[in-house]
Amino acid sequence: MTTLLTNAWVLTIDEAMAQYRKGWVRIDGATITAVGSATPPVISGAEVVDCNGDIVMPGMVNAHCHMGMSVFRGLAEDVDDRLYRYILPLERKFVTPEMVRIGSALAALELIEAGVTTVADMYYFETEVGRVAAQAGLRAIVGQTLADFGPPDHRDFDAGFARVEQLVGEFGGHTLVTPSIAPHAPYSTGRAVMARVAAWSDAHPDVPVQMHLAESTLEVTWARDTHGQTSVAVTRDAGLLKPNLICAHCLQLDDADITMMSEQQVCVATNPRSNGKAGRGIAPVEALRNAGLPVGIGSDGAMSGNTLDLFSQ
Incomplete structure (x- = not known):
């Protein structure tokens, strides 16, 4: 045709x-x-x-998204420390496979309407996200999130890794959907689990890794107090700073961090609208690009930035 x-x-x-x-x-x-x-x-x-x-024009790439969170758009706009005080309790209580499927379908409509044809997503029950993306005709990297704060789809990391294996089993080799493993962040997984993810990734080189990195002052404090390093250095020492890693946000970086990231050829997904709304700052995009790092633009979740439209970023 x-x-x-x-x-x-x-x-x-x-x-x-x-x-x-x-x-x-x-x-x-x-x-x-x-x-x-x-x-x-x-x-x-x-x-x-x-x-x-x-x-x-070519379809756009949303480099960091949480499609299933679309149903939470507009909630807790004025709550300080929304992650721990509001988002995590909300997810534990309400996030189910059906909710993720509905939220992802809503997100797929919004992404396609805004000219996005490829999306990198990380959330819970990601097999549901992959199925929605495939049905919608979207190219998608779908990352099963791993975390230690009692997520809705796994109570320990062994169960989380089992969900990753399920995701890879269903979508490995798919024409549109690429399965991914997604440790939430350094502070919510820890060095030992990041090392486990790195070893798993080495054994599955075709599976991308996604992670929030250097996003907040909370993360900076955790890395300094726990390890006496930056969170980028902690990630490097765990063996997870590698070419198939997509690092979301990357706000709290120093020159040494950028050098480490460049040496390992990671990818960066900046989320300007979400980070600006939260008052967390702006990623040092020029310095990252000057260091040879590929930098994409993401929307984050609709609850964080209110829209999945990349033109608004």
């Missing part, structure tokens, strides 16, 4: 950032095979779509 998009403002987002104000795009099956300007080719049997001057 060939589809021809015509009369489009085509933004290629290639290295030259080429664009065609009156452009066309040819799609054969699921592959873009040609892009041009002015008069489009005549292709027998093709479906021709007149874009009426609308923008056609």
Whole structure:
């Protein structure tokens, strides 16, 4: 099946950032095979779509999201220390597979409407998220979260790892959905569990790792008081700072942290709207990029930033 998009403002987002104000795009099956300007080719049997001057561009990538949390949007806007005082108790009481499925379906609609075609997600009951993403046609990295604060889907880390294995068993090799292991954060897993995740990751190199890193002053204090290091250094010493790690937030970094991250070629997902709303600051994006680190943009959960729209970031 060939589809021809015509009369489009085509933004290629290639290295030259080429664009065609009156452009066309040819799609054969699921592959873009040609892009041009002015008069489009005549292709027998093709479906021709007149874009009426609308923008056609590559789908965007939401580099950090919690799709299942969409049902919690707008709650506890004025609560200090929302994580421990409100979010965690709320999740323990109400988060179920059905709730995650409903929240993820709502999130999928919002992401697609906002031009997102790929999302990196981490939450609980992630098999539900993967199923929703596949049904919606989204490309997704779905990360089963591991944490020590009594999450709704596992009471200990052995049970959490069992859920990771279930996720990999269902989605390993899937055309759209990539399973992931997601230790919540250094302070909510600890060095020993991070080392266990690192060893598991070494044995499963095709499975990405996602983690909140250097997000808050609480984390800075924990790392300093517990280990006499930064949280990035703790993560490195656990063996988890590695090329397949997606580090979300990365606000509380010093120069040595950025050097360590660059040496290990990790990826960074910055969440400007969520972090700005929480008053936690802004990630040092320029310094990270100058160090050669790939930096993506995420929305965080709808409860944190109120929207999954990347244009608002």
